[in-house]
Amino acid sequence: MPKIVDHDARRAELAQAMWRVVYRDGVGAATVRSIAAEAGWSPSALRHYFATQTELLVFAMEHVQAEAAERIAADDRTGGPREVAQRILEQLLPLDRQRVREAEVWLLLAARAQTDPVARARMADADDGIRRAVEFAVVLLTGEPAADHETVARLHALLDGLALHALLYPERMPPARARELLGAHLGTLAAS
Amino acid sequence: MPKIVDHDARRAELAQAMWRVVYRDGVGAATVRSIAAEAGWSPSALRHYFATQTELLVFAMEHVQAEAAERIAADDRTGGPREVAQRILEQLLPLDRQRVREAEVWLLLAARAQTDPVARARMADADDGIRRAVEFAVVLLTGEPAADHETVARLHALLDGLALHALLYPERMPPARARELLGAHLGTLAAS
DNA sequence: CGTCGTGGTCGACGATCTTGGGCACGGGCC
DNA sequence: GGCCCGTGCCCAAGATCGTCGACCACGACG
Missing domain, CATH: 1.10.357.10 (Tetracycline Repressor, domain 2)
Structure with a gap:
């Protein structure tokens, strides 16, 4: 099987990016797009690890x-x-x-x-x-x-x-x- | 001066419409559009009485x-x-x-x-x-x-x-x- | 070396709030 | 009585958001 990524590690990485955004701009700024930008990925990439915004929260x-x-x-x-x-x-x-x-x-x-x-x-x-x-x-x-x-x-x-x-x-x-x-x-x- | 409308009465009327929506569908359903539809007006009409959604809330x-x-x-x-x-x-x-x-x-x-x-x-x-x-x-x-x-x-x-x-x-x-x-x-x- | 599943991007869709431009109505003024 | 113009209201568009589908690239397995 192909390109295997550690999902838990990625989720943790994304969560850290989210946390940086929250800590800097407040929880209201924690949108899918801003978190993706903070992590350096496209918004759709998050979808592989967090299907919905609620999952992120x-x-x-x-x-x-x-x-x-x-x-x-x-x-x-x-x-x-x-x-x-x-x-x-x-x-x-x-x-x-x-x-x-x-x-x-x-x-x-x-x-x-x-x-x-x-x-x-x-x-x-x-x-x-x-x-x-x-x-x-x-x-x-x-x-x-x-x-x-x-x-x-x-x-x-x-x-x-x-x-x-x-x-x-x-x-x-x-x-x-x-x-x-x-x-x-x-x-x-x-x-x- | 033209067509004078009682703003307070209108606001109360709109608030009642909002309250009907909230009571029926929960506060999450209280969007500008749903309230306008409930009151029988267009969403933009609300703008004369509540400039923003926060004002409605x-x-x-x-x-x-x-x-x-x-x-x-x-x-x-x-x-x-x-x-x-x-x-x-x-x-x-x-x-x-x-x-x-x-x-x-x-x-x-x-x-x-x-x-x-x-x-x-x-x-x-x-x-x-x-x-x-x-x-x-x-x-x-x-x-x-x-x-x-x-x-x-x-x-x-x-x-x-x-x-x-x-x-x-x-x-x-x-x-x-x-x-x-x-x-x-x-x-x-x-x-x- | 080929296949196919996973990872990732792009674009689009629908919904939302908000805003600007334009139309209609009607009370005030001459 | 007829003309103004301000108010009330709608339409359409812009911006942002979450979500989804189609597509491409890579790489592990057979």
């Missing part, structure tokens, strides 16, 4: 998930449960440029998920990951072996709400304030 | 705000503070088809706000309205004359997070669960 979201998971895994777990839980959950908030871009991808995929089932499935998967991190934090804070579902769901909603506010209204919800509010909520959990 | 969002404000004002305030606060804040959650559509407009405008300053400004205004409702609820619950800023911001983030989850993952966050989680949080506020 989904791949970018997978990258976001992997990065966040890696950051969380890389935490050294030093300090008390409060500090560890706070640091872990902060990895899921748009507190610096990198995480802002990640959150932009997240929001864009969310908007697309309203009509696109594929995007919807990826969002649900990402949501699972966030939920697991929240569960971990709750277990850490309460010391109980299993996390209370209601507590988890509430913290989860708060976390995503904070992320949304920090992304949409950075003046009203600067990083320090988001951290502070998250800490306040974690405080109520540890106390009870 | 912004107008729809203003309608959402007005509807929500009216629902909140229409509450009869019966029952204890917990019940009143809960009912008021539930008006801002996507618990039925009407409010789901409203939340869809909200999310679409949020995505657009990342690149469009006009959409951004409208989102900030809507955010003000939500914040005021949350402040009102907090004052009601705590009995204090002024609401604690941190408490308000936290409840606000939780509320928007719940709305987002209910909109994106209706299976995981059905209306009853959203109500329950909101109630749980309000409970912690009333207790303190």
Whole structure:
């Protein structure tokens, strides 16, 4: 068989090009044509690796998930449960440029998920990951072996709400304030 | 001067057409053309009343705000503070088809706000309205004359997070669960 | 060495938002 | 009463986007 190309490597390469575009010009500029130009190929070339734009976005979201998971895994777990839980959950908030871009991808995929089932499935998967991190934090804070579902769901909603506010209204919800509010909520959990 | 048309009435008429499309086919189907067809005009006719698509979305969002404000004002305030606060804040959650559509407009405008300053400004205004409702609820619950800023911001983030989850993952966050989680949080506020 | 499948480009299609030019109508002015 | 001209509206085109089909080139396998 002919000319065999490592699809995964190509996809990663394209995703990096996409990420450069997103990082430089914002997620709105991440069109098929601009990404192809960034990677130095024709727009149709992308079609071999990403049949549709949604697949591109989904791949970018997978990258976001992997990065966040890696950051969380890389935490050294030093300090008390409060500090560890706070640091872990902060990895899921748009507190610096990198995480802002990640959150932009997240929001864009969310908007697309309203009509696109594929995007919807990826969002649900990402949501699972966030939920697991929240569960971990709750277990850490309460010391109980299993996390209370209601507590988890509430913290989860708060976390995503904070992320949304920090992304949409950075003046009203600067990083320090988001951290502070998250800490306040974690405080109520540890106390009870 | 010639043929004078009531612009406000026309805009309202067009907004109703838009709303019919959104309600029937989802917010994704709300293109300039579909709205014009629904209203029985040509797409260019809309240009006299809404120069750009963002203006249409912004107008729809203003309608959402007005509807929500009216629902909140229409509450009869019966029952204890917990019940009143809960009912008021539930008006801002996507618990039925009407409010789901409203939340869809909200999310679409949020995505657009990342690149469009006009959409951004409208989102900030809507955010003000939500914040005021949350402040009102907090004052009601705590009995204090002024609401604690941190408490308000936290409840606000939780509320928007719940709305987002209910909109994106209706299976995981059905209306009853959203109500329950909101109630749980309000409970912690009333207790303190 | 030939074949054929894979990789890649070009061009086109349909849909979208947006814009400019042009037509019709009708209220104001002489 | 008749002429202006500004408003309202449509048509067509431009720009950009995602997607698709037809075509060419290369290279591994038989």
